[in-house]
Amino acid sequence: MAQAELTIDLAAIVANWRSLDAMSAGETAACVKADAYGLGAEVVGPALAKAGCRTFFVALAEEGATLRKVLGAGPRICVFGGHMEGDAPLMAEHNLIPMLNSPEQVLRHGAGAYGVQLDSGMNRLGMEPSEWASVRDGLTPEFVMSHLACADEASHIMNKQQLAAFTEMTEGVTVPRSLAATGGVLLGADYHFDLTRPGIGLYGGAPYSAAKHVVTLSLPVIQVRDVAKGETVGYGNIWKAERASRIATVSGGYADGLIRAVGRASSLFHGNKACPLVGRVSMDLITVDVTDLTETPTSLDILNGTQTVDTLATAAGTIGYEILTSLGARYARRYVS
Ligand SMILES: *Cc1c(COP(=O)(O)O)cnc(C)c1O
Numbered sequence: 001m002a003q004a005e006l007t008i009d010l011a012a013i014v015a016n017w018r019s020l021d022a023m024s025a026g027e028t029a030a031c032v033k034a035d036a037y038g039l040g041a042e043v044v045g046p047a048l049a050k051a052g053c054r055t056f057f058v059a060l061a062e063e064g065a066t067l068r069k070v071l072g073a074g075p076r077i078c079v080f081g082g083h084m085e086g087d088a089p090l091m092a093e094h095n096l097i098p099m100l101n102s103p104e105q106v107l108r109h110g111a112g113a114y115g116v117q118l119d120s121g122m123n124r125l126g127m128e129p130s131e132w133a134s135v136r137d138g139l140t141p142e143f144v145m146s147h148l149a150c151a152d153e154a155s156h157i158m159n160k161q162q163l164a165a166f167t168e169m170t171e172g173v174t175v176p177r178s179l180a181a182t183g184g185v186l187l188g189a190d191y192h193f194d195l196t197r198p199g200i201g202l203y204g205g206a207p208y209s210a211a212k213h214v215v216t217l218s219l220p221v222i223q224v225r226d227v228a229k230g231e232t233v234g235y236g237n238i239w240k241a242e243r244a245s246r247i248a249t250v251s252g253g254y255a256d257g258l259i260r261a262v263g264r265a266s267s268l269f270h271g272n273k274a275c276p277l278v279g280r281v282s283m284d285l286i287t288v289d290v291t292d293l294t295e296t297p298t299s300l301d302i303l304n305g306t307q308t309v310d311t312l313a314t315a316a317g318t319i320g321y322e323i324l325t326s327l328g329a330r331y332a333r334r335y336v337s
Pocket residue numbers: 031033080146147180181182183197198199200201
């Protein structure tokens with residue numbers, strides 16, 4: 001079989017949620033937008049609900065509808081995008097809670113539970129202080145929330161500025177408040193308020209460095225060949241053998257989310273032995289220098305406990321979130337718990 005295997009450790013996701021929950025002052029929700037960061041919201045959602053998570057966040061009403069089908073009636077499902085034109089039937093049918101982002105969305109929403117998203121300085125989503133002031137007296141949201149722009153940099157001055165802005169905007173509010181995603185949980189209790197909303201930390205990504213490792217990606221070896229000194233490998237001849245080499249061709253490429261830029265500095269692993277990725281990453285294939293292995297491997301891991309989504313992301317000049325959410329549809333997905 002040339003199909004690569006993506007192993008997702010559900011027990012590690014649950015353990016990461018529990019440890020973030022233990023750190024959080026109040027309730028801990030879970031962000032499962034973008035199909036649980038590419039790892040499968042329909043599996044991850046129920047596992048977290050079973051562990052005690054009562055509030056879930058998605059980006060779109062459509063994601064909320066899909067999630068409701070697997071979670072059943074109990075948990076709250078909140079939608080960051082708020083109430084967009086055309087969302088009303090989905091919101092009502094699946095009992096979704098939009099995070100209303102503007103006075104226009106307040107008018108559009110009418111009846112039904114809702115939250116309010118405030119802009120405390122990121123200037124991406126949420127009501128400005130003046131908009132909030134103009135509507136707040138008539139509102140009874142489930143909770144109010146805002147989002148930090150720089151929480152992954154603990155010493156960034158923006159964190160304190162947003163904390164102050166959010167505190168000021170929510171003075172006198174009697175409903176629960178929420179400010180922290182993963183980075184905000186790590187910033188400490190001042191940032192927790194009543195509800196935290198971690199995403200990336202659940203899936204083993206930075207900035208939650210104490211997270212348990214979640215994702216292993218194993219690529220089958222299709223061929224192994226001898227390459228003479230001076231011969232080249234792959235598109236563009238960018239790699240040239242400086243010694244007689246053994247080159248393994250593995251199944252997986254940029255069509256599977258292993259973007260070409262990962263080729264800059266990454267290795268693949270045979271057990272804990274690193275084998276350099278050589279030549280260009282192509283659509284379906286990657287070539288690896290296995291000269292120093294004593295045996296011929298049948299598969300090589302590109303993501304494991306040593307080379308995490310963040311390691312790979314750094315090599316590729318991106319972030320773990322992007323590597324995770326790009327993981328392709330061609331993998332055989334295996335959940336372990
Ligand atoms: C994605 C998102 C989160 C979760 O962020 P992480 O950094 O993945 O923990 C929380 N709140 C909002 C508004 C988001 O968009």
